[in-house]
Amino acid sequence: MKAVRIGICGLGTVGSGTFNVLRDNADVIAARAQAPLVVSVVGARRDNPLCDLSGTRVSRDIFEVAKDPDVDILVELIGGTTVAKELIETAILNGKHVVTANKALIAEFGNEIFALAAKHGVTVRYEAAVAGGIPIIKALREGLAGNRIEWLAGIINGTGNFILSEMHDHGREFSEVLAEAQALGYAEADPTFDVEGIDAAHKLVILASLAFGIPLQFESVYTEGISKLTPQDMDYAEELGYRIKHLGVAVQSDAGIELRVHPTLIPKDRLLANVNGVKNAVLVEGSAVGPTLYYGAGAGAAPTASAVVADLVDLARDFSAGQKNRVPALSFVNKALQDLPIVPMSDVVTPWYLRMEAEDKPGVLSQVARILSEQGISIEALIQKAPAAGAIRVPVIVLTNRAPQGKMDEAVRQIEALDSINSSISCIRVEMLDG
Amino acid sequence: MKAVRIGICGLGTVGSGTFNVLRDNADVIAARAQAPLVVSVVGARRDNPLCDLSGTRVSRDIFEVAKDPDVDILVELIGGTTVAKELIETAILNGKHVVTANKALIAEFGNEIFALAAKHGVTVRYEAAVAGGIPIIKALREGLAGNRIEWLAGIINGTGNFILSEMHDHGREFSEVLAEAQALGYAEADPTFDVEGIDAAHKLVILASLAFGIPLQFESVYTEGISKLTPQDMDYAEELGYRIKHLGVAVQSDAGIELRVHPTLIPKDRLLANVNGVKNAVLVEGSAVGPTLYYGAGAGAAPTASAVVADLVDLARDFSAGQKNRVPALSFVNKALQDLPIVPMSDVVTPWYLRMEAEDKPGVLSQVARILSEQGISIEALIQKAPAAGAIRVPVIVLTNRAPQGKMDEAVRQIEALDSINSSISCIRVEMLDG
Numbered sequence: 001m002k003a004v005r006i007g008i009c010g011l012g013t014v015g016s017g018t019f020n021v022l023r024d025n026a027d028v029i030a031a032r033a034q035a036p037l038v039v040s041v042v043g044a045r046r047d048n049p050l051c052d053l054s055g056t057r058v059s060r061d062i063f064e065v066a067k068d069p070d071v072d073i074l075v076e077l078i079g080g081t082t083v084a085k086e087l088i089e090t091a092i093l094n095g096k097h098v099v100t101a102n103k104a105l106i107a108e109f110g111n112e113i114f115a116l117a118a119k120h121g122v123t124v125r126y127e128a129a130v131a132g133g134i135p136i137i138k139a140l141r142e143g144l145a146g147n148r149i150e151w152l153a154g155i156i157n158g159t160g161n162f163i164l165s166e167m168h169d170h171g172r173e174f175s176e177v178l179a180e181a182q183a184l185g186y187a188e189a190d191p192t193f194d195v196e197g198i199d200a201a202h203k204l205v206i207l208a209s210l211a212f213g214i215p216l217q218f219e220s221v222y223t224e225g226i227s228k229l230t231p232q233d234m235d236y237a238e239e240l241g242y243r244i245k246h247l248g249v250a251v252q253s254d255a256g257i258e259l260r261v262h263p264t265l266i267p268k269d270r271l272l273a274n275v276n277g278v279k280n281a282v283l284v285e286g287s288a289v290g291p292t293l294y295y296g297a298g299a300g301a302a303p304t305a306s307a308v309v310a311d312l313v314d315l316a317r318d319f320s321a322g323q324k325n326r327v328p329a330l331s332f333v334n335k336a337l338q339d340l341p342i343v344p345m346s347d348v349v350t351p352w353y354l355r356m357e358a359e360d361k362p363g364v365l366s367q368v369a370r371i372l373s374e375q376g377i378s379i380e381a382l383i384q385k386a387p388a389a390g391a392i393r394v395p396v397i398v399l400t401n402r403a404p405q406g407k408m409d410e411a412v413r414q415i416e417a418l419d420s421i422n423s424s425i426s427c428i429r430v431e432m433l434d435g
Numbered sequence: 436m437k438a439v440r441i442g443i444c445g446l447g448t449v450g451s452g453t454f455n456v457l458r459d460n461a462d463v464i465a466a467r468a469q470a471p472l473v474v475s476v477v478g479a480r481r482d483n484p485l486c487d488l489s490g491t492r493v494s495r496d497i498f499e500v501a502k503d504p505d506v507d508i509l510v511e512l513i514g515g516t517t518v519a520k521e522l523i524e525t526a527i528l529n530g531k532h533v534v535t536a537n538k539a540l541i542a543e544f545g546n547e548i549f550a551l552a553a554k555h556g557v558t559v560r561y562e563a564a565v566a567g568g569i570p571i572i573k574a575l576r577e578g579l580a581g582n583r584i585e586w587l588a589g590i591i592n593g594t595g596n597f598i599l600s601e602m603h604d605h606g607r608e609f610s611e612v613l614a615e616a617q618a619l620g621y622a623e624a625d626p627t628f629d630v631e632g633i634d635a636a637h638k639l640v641i642l643a644s645l646a647f648g649i650p651l652q653f654e655s656v657y658t659e660g661i662s663k664l665t666p667q668d669m670d671y672a673e674e675l676g677y678r679i680k681h682l683g684v685a686v687q688s689d690a691g692i693e694l695r696v697h698p699t700l701i702p703k704d705r706l707l708a709n710v711n712g713v714k715n716a717v718l719v720e721g722s723a724v725g726p727t728l729y730y731g732a733g734a735g736a737a738p739t740a741s742a743v744v745a746d747l748v749d750l751a752r753d754f755s756a757g758q759k760n761r762v763p764a765l766s767f768v769n770k771a772l773q774d775l776p777i778v779p780m781s782d783v784v785t786p787w788y789l790r791m792e793a794e795d796k797p798g799v800l801s802q803v804a805r806i807l808s809e810q811g812i813s814i815e816a817l818i819q820k821a822p823a824a825g826a827i828r829v830p831v832i833v834l835t836n837r838a839p840q841g842k843m844d845e846a847v848r849q850i851e852a853l854d855s856i857n858s859s860i861s862c863i864r865v866e867m868l869d870g
Contacts, residue, residue: 021581021723031648031771032580034763127578133724135578142577143562143570145467146456146744213466271706271730281728288456289568289741292731293716295706296724306724309581321761326752328469336466 001035004316007065007096009087010077011044014101014128016051017301018075018308023052029309033316037309040070050301066090073315075308076100085109092120099311101128101304107202110209110216114329123318124329125311130203131156131280133303134296135310140210140284141331147286149211151251153264153433156203158278158298159187159194160226160246165276168234168243174227186278196225197246197261204248207282208259212252212340213332217259220342224262233355233426236397237265240353240381242430243273249431256341258348265353265430271295272433283433291433346406351380351430354400356415357393357422358384364420365396371414372400375407393422399430436470439751442500442531444522445512446479449536449563451486452736453510453743458487464744468751472744475505485736501525508750510743511535520544527555534746536563536739542637545644545651549764558753559764560746565638566591566715568738569731570745575645575719576766582721584646586686588699588868589717590710591638593733594622594629595661595681600711603669603678609662621713631660632681632696639683642717643694647687647775648767652694655777659697668790668861671832672700675788675816677865678708684866691776693783700788700865706730707868718868726868781841786815786865789835791850792828792857793819799855800831806849807835810842828857834865 006022008015022029022037030036043062047053059065066074066087074091078084081104088098088105098117100106106113106126117124127137131154140149155161159181166177178195181187193199201221209216226246237244242265251258266273271293275281280298285291297303318326330337358364369379381399400408408427416423441457443450457464457472465471478497482488494500501509501522509526513519516539523533523540533552535541541548541561552559562572566589575584590596594616601612613630616622628634636656644651661681672679677700686693701708706728710716715733720726732738753761765772793799804814816834835843843862851858 017723025581025583025722028583028648028767029581031767032576032763034768133721134727135574138573138578139570141467142749143573143745144741145748146460146464146741148460148463213463269709271709274704274706274709286568286741287460288452288737288744290732290735290738292569292729294727294729296727302723303725306579306581306721309723310578313580314577317761318756321753322757326756326761328467332463332466333469 001320003036003038004033004312004319005038005040005070005072006075006312007041007043007068007071008039008075008077009043009062009065010079011042011048011051012077013301014304014308015044015077016048017305018077019051021302021305021309029313033313034320035316037312037316041065041068062087063090066096067094071096073097073099073312076102081105081108088113088124089116092116092122095120095122097122097315098124099308099315100124100126101308103129103199103202103206107205107216107218110206117329118334123315125314127311128304128307130206131282132296132298132300133306134280134282134294134298135307136207136282136294137210139294140207141327144284144286144289144292147288149252150285150287151249152207152211152282152284153247153249153272153431154207154282155245155272155275155280156248156282156298157194157200157246158280159191160200161275162186162278163195164226164229164244164246167229167231171231173231174229195227197223200246200248200261204250204259204261207248208250208257210331211250211284212257213330213337214257214340215337220259222260222262222345226263228426229263232395233428236355236383237353238268239383240399241268242266243268244428245272247431253343255347256343258343260345260348263428265428266433270433346409347404349402349404351402352400352408353428353430354398355426356396358396359392359420360387360394361420367418368398368415368421372411375403375411377401377403377407377411436755438471438473439468439747439754440473440475440505440507441510441747442476442478442503442506443474443510443512444478444497444500445514446477446483446486447512448736449739449743450479450512451483452740453512454486456737456740456744464748468748469755470751472747472751476500476503497522498525501531502529506531508532508534508747511537516540516543523548523559524551527551527557530555530557532557532750533559534743534750535559535561536743538564538634538637538641542640542651542653545641552764553769558750560749562746563739563742565641566717567731567733567735568741569715569717569729569733570742571642571717571729572645574729575642576762579719579721579724579727582723584687585720585722586684587642587646587717587719588682588684588707588866589642590680590707590715591683591717591733592629592635592681593713593715595635596710596715597621597713598630599661599664599679599681602664602666606666608666609664630662632658635681635683635696639685639694639696642683643685643692645766646685646719647692648765648772649692649775650772655694657695657697657780661698663861664698667830668863671790671818672788673703674818675834676703677701678703679863680707682866688778690782691778693778695780695783698863700863701868705868781844782839784837784839786837787835787843788863788865789833790861791831793831794827794855795822795829796855802853803833803850803856807846810838810846812836812838812842812846
């Protein structure tokens with residue numbers, strides 16, 4: 001069997017992980033791929049002490065790897081969306097297949113990269129771009145190919161889930177846990193990407209395209225972070241029978257596609273509510289199969305390498321079988337992709353959790369209930385706590401039935417205008433996740 | 436694009452489900468498969484009112500379908516291991532690819548069927564044979580292809596899981612829940628296949644072959660059913676921090692392969708412990724990815740059809756790309772399959788849960804502890820309940836550390852010989868499932 005020749009660009013966490021998995025598991029990988037997978041060349045600015053590069057050709061110029069005649073597949077693991085894009089384009093123009101773990105690049109430039117790849121008859125694979133080692137792209141693109149996907153919801157940022165799990169389990173404040181996550185290396189020095197939901201939005205866009213057959217459209221995702229959540233919210237949610245998770249949610253309805261990343265209350269007996277720490281999980285509702293869930297490590301050297309190598313084995317199996325482009329890049333053939341409308345957030349309907357501080361006097365709650373009712377919103381559950389010693393305001397927590405965000409925004413504006421209520425109501429969506 | 440022509444044999448639950456999914460989702464399936472999937476002919480002894488067969492050719496002789504020149508892929512959904520085997524062999528000899536949901540057939544005769552298919556250059560797919568709509572075979576064969584699989588553990592029989600969930604949640608007796616499951620259609624009139632673990636053993640054998648690269652070997656599975664479990668065991672387990680699930684477990688160690696189906700205590704915070712009702716889930720530990728879990732409907736018309744259609748789309752994508760036999764039937768290429776030794780159960784090491792009835796008098800527990808200790812088994816936790824009114828014996832529950840079954844069998848034999856202990860100790864394995 002002819003060896004499949006790989007050029008790895010980038011030797012950071014995932015690059016070194018991929019190099020080592022290919023070496024450590026070479027025997028089982030070759031047995032499955034029907035051919036040995038050989039790293040012909042590594043492109044990296046510097047060596048990584050985690051990799052034994054003896055016997056491996058190393059180039060300090062990654063663009064040389066993209067043109068290397070001894071490379072069949074270029075593995076892009078340098079990250080970012082500028083040089084990485086240029087690198088992948090160079091590889092495609094030189095007839096190389098590409099495997100990447102770069103979620104930002106696929107989410108923002110995937111349409112044009114896939115078009116270029118199709119034009120040049122090569123394949124771009126990106127299993128590692130979403131949820132690390134969980135084979136969720138393969139599940140959506142192949143395993144569930146007989147279904148209309150109705151919705152999906154995922155915990156697709158491990159850093160955020162670690163923070164929320166710690167806040168929930170130990171009653172700790174967001175800022176304190178964030179600092180610890182940074183010290184542990186789970187969170188970047190600038191945590192915006194993770195805690196404001198941008199990273200999750202990149203992944204959600206990819207999942208939604210695969211699920212619904214729509215072009216990638218990062219700019220369409222509504223994104224709301226977790227930095228305003230408090231351990232008190234976690235406690236109140238628990239009291240009501242819910243946990244708070246930072247979810248990416250994509251829904252197909254008659255009105256179009258919903259694409260949103262936000263904190264979400266989910267019933268605590270759902271599996272997704274019990275996915276803790278840095279782990280990821282994606283719940284997918286298919287028209288035939290019903291709900292299926294995929295769980296595992298969403299980041300880290302070896303788990304992400306697992307997904308990169310799965311793509312490499314897939315391509316190697318394609319080569320052995322003498323074929324290419326077996327599976328469309330976004331699951332659906334290009335001409336079947338539909339640019340469906342994105343539902344504006346004001347029209348997105350969910351139940352709601354509200355937390356406010358109210359003066360502990362008669363009539364306040366009836367004013368709140370009246371304002372909600374005028375917007376067509378009814379109250380499902382209500383918790384009013386005893387005032388803290390010396391406090392004149394008490395926490396009031398309201399769980400409503402399903403209402404569009406537009407109506408809820410108007411109700412919240414009016415409630416915040418009441419003298420007896422504080423002027424910053426905490427307002428979190430609820431998803432029942434029942435298929 | 437050339438249509439892919441399908442012959443469906445069998446029009447029971449799964450057959451009619453497959454027919455309907457192919458019809459209802461024809462547009463998205465064609466868009467993903469790069470070709471329309473068309474049912475050329477249905478082979479069934481009688482029509483099924485759930486299917487509108489108008490416009491579809493129907494044959495009362497399934498063997499005609501296997502020879503039909505207008506069939507590219509035969510879908511075997513008649514079940515059983517005699518006629519079904521002959522049907523599949525006939526199809527292969529006539530150059531047809533085959534998709535089947537038949538776990539018993541694959542588990543017992545897969546080696547010979549795959550060999551025949553390889554000889555005739557056709558592909559046999561069987562995603563629906565394990566865990567219904569969950570794409571677990573694709574995950575093991577493709578999504579985790581970069582990993583050495585270290586172990587897997589699954590809830591792979593929905594009927595059994597429904598019974599255990601009801602016993603746990605409502606304190607009901609096994610026999611009572613079984614009768615209800617039969618009335619609901621979850622359990623067969625003869626429930627042996629489900630409750631004694633034979634169905635789970637069929638599925639476990641398939642998963643283990645895919646995971647470890649070993650030939651299918653149904654005869655090697657140790658199988659223990661759930662009919663002796665009591666709601667009291669559920670309660671005691673809960674008190675100790677565990678739930679009881681009927682698991683299929685496959686482990687690769689230096690000693691060989693463990694293949695076993697049995698009731699198992701698992702820590703109640705594990706996702707697998709929270710998979711309830713008729714749902715299935717499989718937890719897989721890979722050397723690179725760590726633990727991943729796959730959850731969903733393990734049976735039913737549409738979920739199983741989802742898996743059948745996924746296989747059909749896979750084959751159609753292969754045809755479009757002009758290739759065949761892209762993925763080896765058991766994940767590993769044939770010559771890499773290794774007939775590794777199966778570890779005898781007496782050497783299988785797990786922690787243990789023991790429940791016995793002991794006379795409520797001094798010295799009894801010390802005798803039990805001494806016998807365990809002489810076999811090298813130490814006690815991790817112990818519960819002794821107050822005697823029921825008028826009873827002279829009290830329930831004693833012991834959780835031990837890890838011990839081989841051989842040692843535990845000997846200890847139990849000696850404990851049961853004590854005058855002060857009843858002579859039928861309940862003895863259940865524990866798995867921590869921590870990767």
